[in-house]
Amino acid sequence: MSEEKEVVSEALKAEEKLRSKWYVLSLEGDLKPLEEFDFTGHEKLKKFADYEVKKSRIVDQEPPHVSLMRSLELVDYEPASDPGNMRYYPKGRLIKALLEEYVTGMVLDYGGMDVETPIMYDMAHPTLAKYLNRFPARQYTIESDDDKYFLRFAACFGQFLMSHDATISYRNLPMRIYELTRYSFRREQRGELAGLRRLRAFTMPDVHALCRDLAQAKREFRRRFKLSRDVLRGIGFSSDDYELGIRVTEDFYRRNRRFIRSLVRMHGKPALVEMWRERFFYFILKWEFNFVDALDKASALSTDQIDVENGERYGITYMDEDGQLKNPLILHCSPSGAIERDIYALLEKAYMEMKEGKPPMLPLWLAPTQVRLIPVSEGHVEAAERVARRLSRSRIRADVDDRDETVPKKIRDAEKEWIPYIIVLGEREVGAEKIPVRARADGEIRKMSIRELVAEIRRQVRGKPYRPLPLPMRVQRRPKFVG
RNA sequence: GCCCCGGUAGCUCAGAGGCCAGAGCGGCAGCCUUGUAAGCUGUUGAUCGCGGGUUCGAAUCCCGCCCGGGGCUCCA
Numbered sequence: 001m002s003e004e005k006e007v008v009s010e011a012l013k014a015e016e017k018l019r020s021k022w023y024v025l026s027l028e029g030d031l032k033p034l035e036e037f038d039f040t041g042h043e044k045l046k047k048f049a050d051y052e053v054k055k056s057r058i059v060d061q062e063p064p065h066v067s068l069m070r071s072l073e074l075v076d077y078e079p080a081s082d083p084g085n086m087r088y089y090p091k092g093r094l095i096k097a098l099l100e101e102y103v104t105g106m107v108l109d110y111g112g113m114d115v116e117t118p119i120m121y122d123m124a125h126p127t128l129a130k131y132l133n134r135f136p137a138r139q140y141t142i143e144s145d146d147d148k149y150f151l152r153f154a155a156c157f158g159q160f161l162m163s164h165d166a167t168i169s170y171r172n173l174p175m176r177i178y179e180l181t182r183y184s185f186r187r188e189q190r191g192e193l194a195g196l197r198r199l200r201a202f203t204m205p206d207v208h209a210l211c212r213d214l215a216q217a218k219r220e221f222r223r224r225f226k227l228s229r230d231v232l233r234g235i236g237f238s239s240d241d242y243e244l245g246i247r248v249t250e251d252f253y254r255r256n257r258r259f260i261r262s263l264v265r266m267h268g269k270p271a272l273v274e275m276w277r278e279r280f281f282y283f284i285l286k287w288e289f290n291f292v293d294a295l296d297k298a299s300a301l302s303t304d305q306i307d308v309e310n311g312e313r314y315g316i317t318y319m320d321e322d323g324q325l326k327n328p329l330i331l332h333c334s335p336s337g338a339i340e341r342d343i344y345a346l347l348e349k350a351y352m353e354m355k356e357g358k359p360p361m362l363p364l365w366l367a368p369t370q371v372r373l374i375p376v377s378e379g380h381v382e383a384a385e386r387v388a389r390r391l392s393r394s395r396i397r398a399d400v401d402d403r404d405e406t407v408p409k410k411i412r413d414a415e416k417e418w419i420p421y422i423i424v425l426g427e428r429e430v431g432a433e434k435i436p437v438r439a440r441a442d443g444e445i446r447k448m449s450i451r452e453l454v455a456e457i458r459r460q461v462r463g464k465p466y467r468p469l470p471l472p473m474r475v476q477r478r479p480k481f482v483g
Numbered sequence: 484g485c486c487c488c489g490g491u492a493g494c495u496c497a498g499a500g501g502c503c504a505g506a507g508c509g510g511c512a513g514c515c516u517u518g519u520a521a522g523c524u525g526u527u528g529a530u531c532g533c534g535g536g537u538u539c540g541a542a543u544c545c546c547g548c549c550c551g552g553g554g555c556u557c558c559a
Contacts, residue, residue, distance in 0.1 A: 062552050071494090079532095079550055137558080154559090184559080189484060192557060204559060288559085300559055338559040377516045405517085412520035424519055438519060445519070483494030483509065 022053050023273040025246065029261040031273065042270055044292045048243040049272050051298040064294045065347035066195040068360075072418065073481045074343070075196060084193040084200030086340070089481045090470035091368035096203070096339055098366055101465040103205045103231055103336045104180055110227050112178030112207045117158020119183070120149040127314055128157060134282045134309065138187040140200075151185035155206035156332065160314040163210060168318040170212050173328060174220045178207040184338075196344035197299055203339040210316065210328035217306055217329045218259050224333045225266055225287070228302035231335040232289060234464070235342055236363040241349060242289040242301060244271035252284040263287060282309035283332070291341075293348040294355070301337035301345065306330075350418075359440050364420055365464035368471070370457060371398040372414040376407055376426030384425045387450065388473055394454045395466045401475045415440065421453065 024037040024045070034053060039046040069075040074092030078085055088096055108114060120142060121128050132139070132150070139150040152158070159177045168175060183201040192198050209224070211217035232242065244267045246260065253260060253275060264271045271287075288300035310316070311327035320326050336342055350360035364370060371391055373384035384400045391398035401410045407424055414422050422438040429435040434447040448456070471478050 066552085077551070083550075186558080188558075189556065191485085191552090191554065194552080198558065202559065206559095303559070334559060336559090341559055374519080376518055379516085404515095406515090406522055407518050409517095409521055410519090415520055422519075426518060428518085436519080480493075480509070 019277065021275045021277075022049070023275065024049070024270050025261065025264050025273050026270045027265060027268070029257070029264075034272075037270070044240075045243050045270060045272065047292045047296045048245065048290050048298045051292075051296065052245065052272060052274070061295060063195050063197060063297070063344075063348070064351040065197075065344050068347045068351060069196060069343070070482050071416075075340075076482065082200055083190065084188065084198070086196070086199065086201075092343075094368050094467055094470040095343060095362070095366050098465050098467055099235065099336070099339045099342055100180055100182075100203065100205075101467075102234060103339070104178075105465065106227065106231050106234065107178045107205060107207050107335060110176065110207075110223070112176045114178050115159065115162065117155060117162065117179060118152075119181075119185075120151050121157050123148045123150050127161075130313055131157070131310065134313075138189075140185045140187050152181065153184050153186045154204065154332075155179040155181045155184070156208070156310070159206075159208050160310060160316060160330075163208075163316045164314050168210065168316075168328075170318055170320045173210055173212045173318060174216060174331075175210040175328075176207060177210075178205070180205045196340045196347075197293070197297070199338070199340055202341070204334050205336055205339070207333050207335065209331040209333070210311070210318070211331060212318070212320070212326075212328060214329065217331060218256070220331055221285075221304060221306065222262065222266070224304050224331065224335065225263055228289065228304065228333065228335040229266070232302060235336060236346060236366075237291070237301075237349070239268055241345070242291050243298070244269065245274070245288045245290050245300070246271050247274045247276070247286040249276050249279045249284050251279075256285075260285075279308075282313075283307050289337075291345040291348070293345070294352050299341060299344075301341060302333075302335055303337065304331055304333035307332055359415075359418075359443070361418055361420065361440060364457065365461040365466075367418065367420050368397065369399050369414075369417065369419045369469065370396050371421040371423065371453070372417075372419045373398060373400045374407060374410045374414065374422060374424045375400065375402065376424060378404070380425050380427075380430065383430045384423075385473065387423070387425065390450060391454065392468065392473075394458065396454060396457050397469045399469055399471070399473050399475060403476050411438075421457070 022034040023031045024034060025031050034049060069092070072091065073089045074095060075086050075088050078087040104114070123129065123141065137153045139153060142149045142151065159179065163177065180203065182203045184204045185201050188198055188200055193200065209220050211220055229239070244264065246263065248260065283305040286303065286305040288303040290298045291301050292298050307330040310330050316328060317325040318328055346362055346366070350362065354360040373388050375381045375384040381400065381402045388398040388400050401414065403410065411422060411424070418440065420440045422440070423435060425435070434449050436445045436447050437453055438445045
């Protein structure tokens with residue numbers, strides 16, 4: 001790892017003198033200066049705006065998701081690595097893998113072509129050197145013999161270089177290329193790192209779309225806006241959970257008002273707009289869905305941009321109808337945002353619900369254990385295991401607490417793990433058609449058959465990827481990774 | 484990167500210059516044979532983040548480093 005003076009990109013320097021004007025764009029299409037907007041009924045948007053504009057960051061606390069990610073044995077710091085590079089325990093890896101598979105599936109349905117590209121690039125490569133200067137990020141650098149490389153901070157490099165070498169016709173556009181980057185690296189400043197909210201190595205689904213012209217780019221942009229919304233919904237977020245931020249140059253806004261309003265209408269809530277007099281970056285329009293956490297901090301999840309520079313910079317061309325080689329516009333989208341950040345948001349959301357008196361939960365399709373079987377005593381362990389195996393055959397993650405503990409203790413531990421369904425199995429249940437199932441969501445115990453339970457769970461996880469139990473079925477066989 | 488706060492057993496924390504560093508949880512062993520959020524007893528467990536210094540004496544004071552949190556700044 002190089003310890004030479006930090007390479008600060010021109011974009012980062014430009015950003016320092018960047019002046020923005022802030023507005024709120026309403027559903028009706030009114031663009032109001034921030035201070036004139038009435039935030040009644042839009043409290044989260046207010047928090048987002050305060051965070052972005054007033055830079056009000058008065059909190060002096062560890063974000064709540066940090067203790068959760070550890071106590072649930074999902075993710076942890078890895079002191080032997082660089083800060084912001086995490087370790088994932090089996091349950092955390094399961095959740096992350098399911099999210100990765102889900103987002104990837106959604107992007108493939110949208111038409112993304114899945115590719116894989118290197119994670120490190122030559123710093124001396126002329127095109128890349130120029131691009132580095134247009135992207136507001138800090139890199140990790142690696143020396144190998146006399147050569148110097150940087151670790152990618154997004155999938156752009158690989159996909160653009162690939163596109164440069166491809167023969168592309170206007171008939172191929174929009175051309176959608178996708179990679180789930182594991183990892184993207186950004187050497188964020190030490191104090192910027194926070195739990196899963198901001199990392200130095202993160203997993204980002206990154207889908208680009210090469211577009212013929214602005215009209216096509218705008219159509220595609222809207223599709224991807226919907227894709228992102230659907231992806232977040234599938235993960236477990238409704239539009240109540242995030243705020244739309246739009247960054248745009250004055251010029252582009254003036255010429256494309258109706259288009260920008262249409263984004264706000266799709267979102268269904270007013271949006272914060274940051275307007276730049278000049279274009280500092282490679283894009284003319286960008287939006288993000290921003291999650292506002294338990295400490296009123298905002299961070300971007302999904303995002304998309306219209307890039308007007310890199311088609312030319314990378315020498316990406318397509319043959320147009322008129323026989324002319326032209327540079328495409330490029331859209332840069334992460335439909336879910338970083339996977340780690342999705343987990344952060346899920347945990348923060350659960351924490352906020354807990355504060356409201358609701359039981360904190362993860363979406364059922366992400367719960368590491370979906371059904372916990374609790375044998376009343378040793379003699380019921382085998383019966384419990386039979387039920388668990390039956391559920392597993394129906395692609396439900398079920399396990400058995402075979403420890404020599406009392407029933408109340410095992411219930412308590414299952415609740416502390418946020419397990420959605422708990423079944424106590426004793427004399428009364430062995431061989432019975434209907435057995436009592438305790439549901440975490442409402443705390444009720446309902447009698448149902450296994451078949452009914454299977455149907456109820458499968459209905460809730462329909463369309464979502466599945467992975468088997470990430471740990472041994474018997475709880476006693478499991479190591480304790482934390483505490 | 485800079486500034487502020489913190490790091491004591493696997494986990495959560497007490498101890499703030501003076502005898503062998505404590506508790507709860509966990510782990511292990513035994514008892515109990517358990518019925519919807521903690522059964523009982525015993526036992527194990529600590530280079531006090533790391534390295535240097537001050538002192539008769541350092542977990543405690545000083546310096547450097549590492550890790551975490553917060554801020555500046557920034558973003559997925």
